Amino acid sequence: MTLAEKILAAYAGKKIVSPGELITARVDLVLANDITAPIAIKEFQRLGLKKVFDPRRVVMVPDHFVPNKDIASAEQAKLMREFALEQKLVYFEVGCMGIEHVLLPEQGLVLPGEVIIGADSHTCTYGALGAFATGMGSTDIAAAMATGDIWMKVPPTIKFIYQGKLRKWVTGKDLILYTIGNIGVDGALYSCMEFTGPAIDALSMDSRFTMANMAIEAGGKAGLFRVDSKTLEYVQLRARRKYTVFQPDDDAEYDKVIEYDASAIEPQVAFPHLPSNTRPISKVGDIKIDQVVIGSCTNGRMDDLRLAHQVLYGQRVHPQVRCIIIPGSQQVYLQALKEGLLEDFVQAGAVVSTPTCGPCLGGYMGVLAAGERAVSTTNRNFVGRMGSPKSEVYLAGPAVAAASAVLGRIASPEEVVR
Amino acid sequence: MKLKGTVHKYGADVNTDVIIPARYLNVSEPAELACHCMEDLDKDFVKRVKPGDIIMADTNFGCGSSREHAPLAIKAAGISCIVAKSFARIFYRNAMNIGLPLLECPEAVEGTNSGDLLGVTLATGEIRNITRKLVYQAKPYPEFMLELMNSGGLIEYTRKRLESRRTR
Numbered sequence: 019m020t021l022a023e024k025i026l027a028a029y030a031g032k033k034i035v036s037p038g039e040l041i042t043a044r045v046d047l048v049l050a051n052d053i054t055a056p057i058a059i060k061e062f063q064r065l066g067l068k069k070v071f072d073p074r075r076v077v078m079v080p081d082h083f084v085p086n087k088d089i090a091s092a093e094q095a096k097l098m099r100e101f102a103l104e105q106k107l108v109y110f111e112v113g114c115m116g117i118e119h120v121l122l123p124e125q126g127l128v129l130p131g132e133v134i135i136g137a138d139s140h141t142c143t144y145g146a147l148g149a150f151a152t153g154m155g156s157t158d159i160a161a162a163m164a165t166g167d168i169w170m171k172v173p174p175t176i177k178f179i180y181q182g183k184l185r186k187w188v189t190g191k192d193l194i195l196y197t198i199g200n201i202g203v204d205g206a207l208y209s210c211m212e213f214t215g216p217a218i219d220a221l222s223m224d225s226r227f228t229m230a231n232m233a234i235e236a237g238g239k240a241g242l243f244r245v246d247s248k249t250l251e252y253v254q255l256r257a258r259r260k261y262t263v264f265q266p267d268d269d270a271e272y273d274k275v276i277e278y279d280a281s282a283i284e285p286q287v288a289f290p291h292l293p294s295n296t297r298p299i300s301k302v303g304d305i306k307i308d309q310v311v312i313g314s315c316t317n318g319r320m321d322d323l324r325l326a327h328q329v330l331y332g333q334r335v336h337p338q339v340r341c342i343i344i345p346g347s348q349q350v351y352l353q354a355l356k357e358g359l360l361e362d363f364v365q366a367g368a369v370v371s372t373p374t375c376g377p378c379l380g381g382y383m384g385v386l387a388a389g390e391r392a393v394s395t396t397n398r399n400f401v402g403r404m405g406s407p408k409s410e411v412y413l414a415g416p417a418v419a420a421a422s423a424v425l426g427r428i429a430s431p432e433e434v435v436r
Numbered sequence: 437m438k439l440k441g442t443v444h445k446y447g448a449d450v451n452t453d454v455i456i457p458a459r460y461l462n463v464s465e466p467a468e469l470a471c472h473c474m475e476d477l478d479k480d481f482v483k484r485v486k487p488g489d490i491i492m493a494d495t496n497f498g499c500g501s502s503r504e505h506a507p508l509a510i511k512a513a514g515i516s517c518i519v520a521k522s523f524a525r526i527f528y529r530n531a532m533n534i535g536l537p538l539l540e541c542p543e544a545v546e547g548t549n550s551g552d553l554l555g556v557t558l559a560t561g562e563i564r565n566i567t568r569k570l571v572y573q574a575k576p577y578p579e580f581m582l583e584l585m586n587s588g589g590l591i592e593y594t595r596k597r598l599e600s601r602r603t604r
Binding site: 160 | 454477591598
């Protein structure tokens, strides 16, 4: 069995599961945020239950429109807060919160070998830890809050092998954008992606979170990494529960095996309006920009800020560019503060925000006007994603985003750091 | 259940951001969401749509975020079902959970234009293009999906499950 099949079999109480099989799986953690929780709470209440199945296993994080962007958002955040407190759920208030998918791994709330579901499509981020984690809607989350389990179809697994050594400035973001560019936004529809190979072994945990995070952008149900010494080092300091490590069998059957020469991959940029519309940085051409966003559940971790800092240090943000930097959690914020990164960002003419999903989905903290262009380290560049339906979003990693902020056009870090 | 309505046809990869832009996600009332349904893809959709109408689309309909606001907005706008070549998986679950039926049928999508009148029989998956006098067969629902639909959605289905647990 593949890694996903091994985990799902254990959680369905079966010896073996195969792709296409319908199972009911136990879940370790159920997650919702300030946008998806209100509907989940309303649906949960329709069940007529007094309590969730286990308050230690239901997490609510206000992160999308928080600190509250307007009165309507404040009402949604309040509804979630009151339910979370009344039910004694795991809840993170402003001041402790972070973007959910940066926060939960950091807090040791998601662990290897677990099954996690969240009312947010980027819940697949936790696949970086070797967990089976997948996004669902509010009603599925409401049902799971009641029962502690979920129906699921066992997905087929596509194995991706990344050979070779990464070039300078290339990170997990570039590998996943390249992959989505190669297989398309439905290239892994209903499937689990398993990321392997020497280039993956060499990746940091932060880069693995970035890759797993964007499995959904290829239509994937989950994006999994095998547990290795880096994973264990990451979780050992943080784990709040016991966990089991699963490894795929040597004779596991994969739906497809796709191999890439990672040493040939340049920093990537996804052009509007699909994450699959990728080009290598050398083929981008002259594209003027108005805004840069560095942050989000995709690229709001320490590796990302350090990389952006390598480019921005001692430079000035282009006078016609707004550069918005958003650490993904309070812990990341504090660490970046201690390392002096935030001071250097401000010196360079960037703004630094409290953790929020805000601009990624055109909520607030950097909404685009008609005709404006942004380079963003986020995960989606659909029409209107970051504001006006006549604006454009170019997806890239933190190094390209930072270089673009300095030069006022989409640029390679090599043009800034010599 | 038999459904009948006029087709509004779209291309591939219609994502949840254009179905209901995030700037409207500070509310979750279906009727309010419906006012902005498809706004960034087809500004006049809400003016044109009539109760019972059918959305038709190419592959990967509903890709992107997990926002249940997307199928809620479509359902509250009056759409009776969606026929597409394929659906993104979270959208598929969400729509079926809230009682918005989805059918997969590439042939019907190929043979139908916007404005055609369509008849759909959910139990059998039969899709009739009344305008062009053509009949198509959608992929049948898995048994579990039928049970979910017959229960009236996931919440009702879960309520039954919880009751049977208690009485066991």
